[in-house]
Amino acid sequence: MNELYFCGDFNSQISADEKRLIPHIKRFFECVVGDTEFYAALQQDAAGWEALLQARGIANVEPEQLAVLFPEQFMLEEVPTAELADKPQALLWRCYCEAAAGVRELWRQQGDKTPSHRFNAWRRRQVNRCQSQLGQETNAAIVHATAVFELSKGCSLGCPFCGLAAEPLQEVLPYTDENARLWQTVLKVAAARLGTAAGAGMCYWATEPSDNSDYFKFMADYSRIMGVYPQTTTAAPLRKPDWTRELLRLRREHVTASDRFSIHSTELLRRVHKEFSAEDLALTELILQHSDTWSRLMARSGRNRPSVSADSQAKFVTTHTICCLSGYLINMVERSVRLISPCPPSERWPLGYRIHAEGGFADAAELDGFIVKTMAACMPEHLASEDRLAFRQDLAFAALPAGFQLRSTYRLHKLTGAPHLVPLGRLIAQGILTLGRVLEETAVQGQDVLAAASSMQKLFEQGLLEENLL
Secondary structure, three states: OHHHOOOOOHHHHOOHHHHHHHHHHHHHHHHHHHOHHHHHHHHHOHHHHHHHHHHOOOOOOOHHHHHHHHHHHOOOOOOOHHHHOOOHHHHHHHHHHHHHHHHHHHHHHHHHHOOOHHHHHHHHHHHHHHHHHOOHHHHHOOOOEEEEEEOEEOEOOOOOOOOOOOOEOOEEOOOOHHHHHHHHHHHHHHHHHHHHHHHHOEOOOOOOHHHOOOHHHHHHHHHHHHOOOOEOEEOOOOOOHHHHHHHHHHHHHOOOOOEEEEEOOHHHHHHHHHHOOOOOOOOEEEEEOOOHHHHOOOEOOOOHHHHOOOOOHHHOEOOOOOOOEEEEEEEOOOOEEEEEEEOOOOOOOOOOEEEEEEEEOOOHHHHHHHHHHHHHHHOOOOOOOOOEOOEOOOOEEEEEOOEEEEEOOOOEEEEEOOOOHHHHHHHHHOOOOEHHHHHHHHHHOOOOHHHHHHHHHHHHHOOOEOOOOO
């Protein structure tokens, strides 16, 4: 797993001075985006930059170099690399961000390598569907983890921006001998069924990790069994400073990912910067939920749905989701399990994920049984003759002279160039015919049945057909 160490080869390609500089560039941009007073002062008083930066714990940063990246930091437009040639600090930050994104992509690729061919095919369909439904930018940010665990039921924070609408905290799982045995055997089941891909999972979902005082004990087991220390996101970085410092210490020991703090106000950002140095937070991403830049990207799911009026919907990305899981969501407190995948938030799926199957378990053997059963029932590698065919509901079908096209919010899928595609598109668009019936109709019309079957399989693999859901 060495290739998954955070930022990979990038660490060996930069100097010691550049490594020391990156955390300070990171903090500089956190202040630019998350603190409007800092940004205003930066623009108004060039002579006062040094004192301004020093007050925020930022050293050796040259704002005149980094200013070229402001449009990217505010997510307005991408800056061409050519414009960074004479700005080494800006170029260093660009390379660092690209390396970090590359690590996320490596994690995503691990999900294609589980021991189950059925699961691999199912997950690839979900990734392909999300590319069409959510767009390249959103889908690229989703790791499509194969398993996620909750060690509490509910969350103590009640964040107004929670895209999962977490319930109030009801119970946490203590690390007793009995619970430790269950946890360890559950992890072994996940590792056996999903392989190293399970290491890309997390131990929180609609929960706050710091609610569980034994969180790090559970993490130690996870690291030992999965081979990777999992990523953690907390929305309460200052509630238990000692807990947070332990989180930071453990991340420095296990540099396989970056952790995250959800920041909900400028005041909290300033307090976090005061409590922790730039070096302390080198491996911690600050999600600036309060900033105009980040609020525009909030998923319209969970608690954000009822709070968004028709007049203000334009500021939200309505197809965005915070769901990063195409796999099993396992709650260790209530012993529940769901098979889910990301999707745009909707009335049917208000939390931004689809539920393919759900159940419960009393022990690891029952969880294993659920995984085996759902791999067999929900994850076919090929279409069956009795399967009813329909294009995804969000796709607009249009017949073409030489085939047909399907248009989503982000992509145009065009299938042309073969005679069988003209009737095939119309037959599937009816949404009521089985694969066997479509092949019969294709034969009646004198078209190539084998070519039609091949085209339907490709449509299935690309996630363009509806799949059975709960």
